[in-house]
Amino acid sequence: MNSESQIIRTEYSDLMKKSYIDYAMSVIIARALPDVRDGLKPVQRRTLYDMYELGIRYDRPYRKCARIVGDTMGKYHPHGDSSIYEALVVMAQEFKKGQILVDGHGNFGSIEGDGAAAMRYTEARLTKFTQEVCLADLDKNVIDFGPNFDETEKEPLVLPVxxxxxxxxGAEGIAVGMATSIPTHNLGEVIDAVKAYMKNDAISTKQLMKYIKGPDFPTGGIVVNKDDLLNIYETGQGKIKIRGKVExxxxxxxxxxxxxxxxxxxxxxxxISKFLNDVANLVETKKTTDIVDISNQSSKEGIRIxxxxxxxxxxxxxKNMLYKKTRLEDTFGVNMLAVADGRPETLGLKKIIEHHVDFQFELATRKYQTLLTKEKEKSEVQEGLIKACDVIDLIIEILRGSKSVKDARACLVHGITDNIRFKSNISKKMAALLRFTERQATAILEMRLYRLIGLEIEALRAEHEQxxxxxxxxxxxxxxxxxxxxVIMEELDAFKKEYGRKRRTVIENAEEAVFEExxxxxxxxxxxxxxxxxxxTVDISVYERNKEAADSENKYVVHCMNTGRLCIFTDTGKMHQVKVPDVPHGRFRDxxxxxxxxxxxxxxxxxxIMVCDAEQMRFAYLMFATAQGMIKKVEGTEFQVTKRTIAATKLQDGDSLIAVKVVNDLQNAVLRTKxxxxxxxxxxxxxxxxxxAVGVxxxxxxxxxxxxxxxLFEEGTETKILYNEKEVTLNRLKQAKRDGAGTKYRG
Structure with missing residues (x-):
């Protein structure tokens, strides 16, 4: 072993814990949750920035989505192309976003669940909203950039939204151990709330809700629990009840x-298709007889069912039945979780606005510091040019008498006249007094002669004043x-004027939907x-008229009440329950x-292996028999349960249930093997x-x-069965004891 190598002993569980936490935080911060500042997930931010870099602006031609996805994946987002394209598609869907961020051209899916066309067929470009509200001032050092995954490019850590x-x-995302679900809101209302906070940062959530009435979904609808919204916006969590609009x-x-x-x-x-199926099911099961026809007449103009x-x-x-029995009234679970200051946090309405306003002041500070620096540099140059125009003859003499640009620059900046030939000593003395800055000297050396025209000099002075x-x-x-x-509020007013629209979702307190079945x-x-x-199921009179056909054509025939339940036993040892009203009732030939x-x-x-009426077996015993020869009796009351599916018996490995029968102690049992x-x-x-229990x-x-x-048969009754196409009279078989080997039937 190398003398420098060293084995570090680590507890395996500690290593796994650290690795899993690192993975979880990576998913939370770098994939699933949006940043509170720009409201974007990394894949959305990278896609929009890539489109900006490619120059796919709102006033330029559309470009293939495949190009956008490929470029984003190669430069910034080293994950599957489907995740990038899906993010791009969602940002272009008007029925999912309050303000679309991408202008899609082609099939980008529909509200009814149709998927978007493949990215090789669709095209996209930035919307004007995205360009002016989300990507403006990127050239003014307003945000920080960081290295991409392979450190060959720079990508924005946040967009200046x-x-x-x-x-x-809004936002939706599933991370590790947490999820975010934020509804969409009205742009104009949100801007008004931001302005109200900026005027009074002690404003309460209740006061903010004078501006933001509640969610404003792109699909409209009616929020019916208005009184719950204050608690939802204070805590960042809760449930919003939404109904469709019915006329x-x-x-x-x-x-x-x-x-x-x-x-x-x-x-x-x-x-939508689930809703149509649910309505059809209500009609089929005769929960309602009021509906005679269902049609989906929705189009590009909007929903019409x-x-x-x-x-x-x-x-x-x-109406109340539809609210209660279908998704025409549904719940939107709110969990306003976002990345704030580099960590996931559940945020209330005021906290989100507070983070946003802090971010806006940071953007504005960096923007105007950049602009101020540029204007000061511009002012310095303008002052130099104005000063140069006053002594233009001297400057021309310096330039003509210089052997190199270096000598001319040294004279303009430091007054060094050694290597310059002057016409007179007076000119030399005056040149020695010059003290232009480096930037002014560069501007003078690059100045064109037309700037010496009287009107141009006046324009320069006016420009300097500005x-x-x-x-x-x-x-x-x-x-x-x-x-x-x-300044920030002026910008917000301009955005509201250009991009604001009327509220689509109605906010009210509605009574609980109650209907009488x-x-x-x-x-x-x-x-x-x-x-x-x-x-x-058929009426008993219908069955009696067709008894012979019914018994021969059907495997199971069970008399029951139309309000009861049926128990279905299967070979896996399960019992499934079915409500009789759920079974279609009709004619014999249906x-x-x-x-x-x-x-x-x-x-x-x-x-x-058996179907029986739950009520009839309440006071009976059920006999269970398995392929491996295990048997037992179970009281019928054990199967009076509310669950739709239960384990009816315990089976050994490789065993299966072959029979379930209602039994009484006056009967004889005959077991027949294969x-x-x-x-x-x-x-x-x-x-x-x-x-x-397994049984005995x-x-x-x-x-x-x-x-x-x-x-099973009762003593004294002659019971015959067919075995190998021969009749066997069961009551003539020799009586034995349970757990015997049995007698081989010879015929």
């Missing part, structure tokens, strides 16, 4: 239709809080399920619906166990044999 973009455009339109013949013209923000995407109603429909009750005014103005802005605040008249029905798993559509049962993972062994014993010998052995199985069927 002039409005609280975190509030205007009633009259049709011919006294009929009406409901028109949904605005949807909750949370319904963007697949939520039409529900045509039957004559005499209870419109208010139906420069002095600018210097005085910039110094006033930098040294006076009110002056700087005034029509009570189902309780009656007995018959549940029918065929071998393909299609299920339905196809029905797949049982896996209305229950947790999975056709690909398990097989049904290889033809029969064992008959009293059902009373089967012990009662809990549903979580019912039959001793031979090698490579398994239990295949269980029969």
């Amino acid at each position: 002039r409005v609280p973009n975190l509030l205007v455009n 009633v339109e009259d049709l011919k013949g006294g009929k009406k239709q409901l028109v949904i013209s605005e949807i909750p923000y949370t319904m963007i995407g697949t939520g 039409v529900l045509e109603l039957k004559k005499g429909a209870d419109v208010e009750n139906l 420069t002095l005014k600018n210097i005085a103005r910039y110094e006033d802005i930098l040294n006076n809080y009110d002056s700087m605040a005034g 029509k009570k189902i008249e309780e009656q007995e029905v018959v549940f029918l399920m065929d071998r393909f798993g299609y299920a339905k 196809k029905g619906t797949p049982i896996d559509n209305i229950s947790n049962y999975s056709t690909s993972e398990e097989q049904i 290889n033809g062994y029969f064992l008959k014993f009293p059902a009373a010998d089967i012990p009662v166990k809990k549903k979580a 052995r019912g039959i001793r199985l031979q090698k490579k044999d398994e239990l295949e069927e269980v029969y």
Whole structure:
């Protein structure tokens, strides 16, 4: 081993902990959460800056998104191209952002969940808003730049955004152990709130809410819990209830239709098709009979979902049903988490505005310091040129008598006349008195002759006067809080005038949606399920008229109440519950619906071995039998549960449930194996166990044999079954004890 090498012993858990914390902080700070100052995540910031660098401005032609994504990935964002393109697409979607930051050209997706076209087909450029509000003054040293991932480029650590973009455009992101969810707000209202804070930094959240009424979603809608907003904006957390906008339109013949013209923000995407399916389901399950037709007439002009109603429909009750049973009323979870001062923090409304205003003063300070420096340099040059014009003959004499630029510069700056030939000693003495600055000397040496025209000299003096005014103005802005605040507020007023728009979302306190479900008249029905798993219920009279066909065509026929529940036992040892009202009720020849559509049962993972009425097994015992020969009895009350799916029994490894039957102690049980062994014993010998127990052995199985069927019959009744196409009379079998080997049937 090298004498200089050293082994450092570290606790493995400590190493893992440190590595995971580093990873988590990387995700939180550098990927998932926006910065409170510009309201942007790193991928958004890098994409916008790259477009700015490529010159893809609002007044220039669109460029392929593939070019933008590739350039961003190569220079600033070393992650997958899909993450960059998805960020670009979202910034261009009007239905997701309060103010779009990218002007997209082509298919950028739709509010109904259609995805954007591939980036090789779409084009984009910056919007005027982004250019003027988010990227202005980048040349005035207003923000810090840092090295990119390979230190070959410089990228902005934050963009100089002039409005609280975190509030205007909101944010959504999932980090490690935390998530952010900030709603969008109205630009004009946010600007008014910022101005109010700048005038009085002791303003309360309640007073700020005189300006910011609440969220303003691009999809409109109605916020119905206005009273909860104050607490949400103070704490930065809470739940906002949003409803879609529903209007009633009259049709011919006294009929009406409901028109949904605005949807909750949370319904963007697949939520619309889910809503349509939910409404259709309400009609199919007869929760409502008032809707006769559903149509989605949405277009580029906006959302328009039409529900045509039957004559005499209870419109208010139906509205409330839609709010309660579908996503027409939904909840937007607010968690205003952002990166502030380099660490994640949950921020209230006032805190966000406070951080924004501090950032604006920092931007303004750096901007006007840069401008002041430039104006002072300009003033210095102008003073030198004006002074030079007064002694222009002497300067021309110096230039003509110099052997090099170096000699001429030395004379202008330091009065050194040694290497210059003058016409007279007076000129030499005057030249020795010159003391121009380096910058003035450079300007004089580069000055063109036309600047000596009288009008040009006057223009130079006027320009110098303006420069002095600018210097005085910039110094006033930098040294006076009110002056700087005034400049910032002027900019905000200009942004509000150009980009402000009317509020889309209504804020109000609405009553809780209450609707009366029509009570189902309780009656007995018959549940029918065929071998393909299609299920339905029919009236008992319908069943009686078609009894023979019903029994032969269906695998399960169960008498039950239309208000009850059905229990489905599967070979995996699970029990799934189905509410009878969820099973479609109709005519005998109706196809029905797949049982896996209305229950947790999975056709690909398990097989049904029994269906029974939950009420009927309440006072009974159920016998369970498995392929490995394990049996037990369980009280039916153990299955009176509210969960949709439970474990009905415990199975050993590699075992499966083959039978569940209602049993009583007066019956005999016959177990039949795959290889033809029969064992008959009293059902009373089967012990009662809990549903979580494995049970006891019912039959001793031979090698490579398994239990295949269980029969129950009462003593004194002749019960015949078919086995290998031959009749077997069960009650003639020899009586034995449980846990025997059974007798091989020879025929």
